[in-house]
Amino acid sequence: MLRLHDELAQRIRSHGEVCYPHECCGALLGRGDGPEREIVDLLPLENRHGESPRSRFAVSPEDFRRAERFARERGLDLVGWYHSHPDHPALPSEFDRAHAWPWYSYVIVSVAQGRAGQISAWRLDDNRSRFTPDRLETAERSAA
Amino acid sequence: MSVKILIPTPLRPYAEKNESVQFDVRTVGEALDLLTGRFAELRQHLYADDGRLRSFVNVYVNDEDIRFLQKEKTPLREGDIVSIIPSIAGGLL
Ligand SMILES: [Zn+2]
Numbered sequence: 001m002l003r004l005h006d007e008l009a010q011r012i013r014s015h016g017e018v019c020y021p022h023e024c025c026g027a028l029l030g031r032g033d034g035p036e037r038e039i040v041d042l043l044p045l046e047n048r049h050g051e052s053p054r055s056r057f058a059v060s061p062e063d064f065r066r067a068e069r070f071a072r073e074r075g076l077d078l079v080g081w082y083h084s085h086p087d088h089p090a091l092p093s094e095f096d097r098a099h100a101w102p103w104y105s106y107v108i109v110s111v112a113q114g115r116a117g118q119i120s121a122w123r124l125d126d127n128r129s130r131f132t133p134d135r136l137e138t139a140e141r142s143a144a
Numbered sequence: 145m146s147v148k149i150l151i152p153t154p155l156r157p158y159a160e161k162n163e164s165v166q167f168d169v170r171t172v173g174e175a176l177d178l179l180t181g182r183f184a185e186l187r188q189h190l191y192a193d194d195g196r197l198r199s200f201v202n203v204y205v206n207d208e209d210i211r212f213l214q215k216e217k218t219p220l221r222e223g224d225i226v227s228i229i230p231s232i233a234g235g236l237l
Contacts, residue, residue, distance in 0.1 A: 023235065023236065025232075025234075033161075049233070049235075052235070055235050055236050055237045056233065056234070056235035056236075056237075057233060057234055057235060058231075058232070058233040059231075059232035059233065061202045061204065061209065061229045061231075064229050064230070064232060065204075065227065065229065068152070077153055078152075078153055079153065081232055081234075083234055085236040086236070088236040092234075093234070093235060093236050093237060095234060095235045095236075095237060096234040096235065096236075099200065099231070099232075099233045099234050100234065101154040101230050101232075102154055102157075103153060103154035103155075103156075103157060104153070104154050106234075
């Protein structure tokens with residue numbers, strides 16, 4: 001289960017819309033080592049895929065280290081990544097699977113004609129053979 | 145030379161949940177050997193079947209990619225920080 005507050009889901013959607021028709025990407029920061037995980041903050045990143053940013057995304061090692069530092073400074077972990085699928089459904093592709101890592105949460109937002117739609121969450125199996133959908137729980141952030 | 149190796153979150157489950165380990169070594173290759181010696185499960189995630197570092201794995205010494213230094217022969221100095229950085233990428237097609 002991945003808990004993603006409405007406000008953060010909205011930021012992911014907006015990032016996808018701003019980057020359209022390119023893919024957007026960013027880091028998910030939160031807590032949770034096991035099956036239950038909560039996203040607490042995001043770090044939007046630049047898509048560093050120079051050749052095909054409409055159908056690919058890449059995070060530079062420098063941005064990766066920045067994201068880890070950003071998380072650490074806030075007492076959080078770098079728990080995953082989000083990216084958009086312009087004019088494609090929010091389903092991980094074979095290319096996504098081949099480049100994914102176990103443990104991380106992967107959040108995908110579909111952006112059709114510039115408008116963000118469905119958001120989905122996934123985790124790669126330990127043997128890297130397939131993605132398993134993760135139940136997304138969106139809720140308003142509690143006052144506490 | 146006492147150096148610190150930083151382990152990224154997705155690899156910590158294979159390293160007894162350690163965020164980092166400290167080794168006394170002279171090169172990056174020695175550091176990685178000790179690391180995978182201590183945590184055998186890490187090996188398959190760092191190395192391809194041909195024994196070379198996976199292309200999806202970047203290794204940095206401080207702020208430099210070892211591909212632009214002397215790869216696994218890169219010498220280490222006291223206090224250096226070796227970071228294992230997974231490549232993050234994807235795409236809709
Ligand atoms: Zn994708």
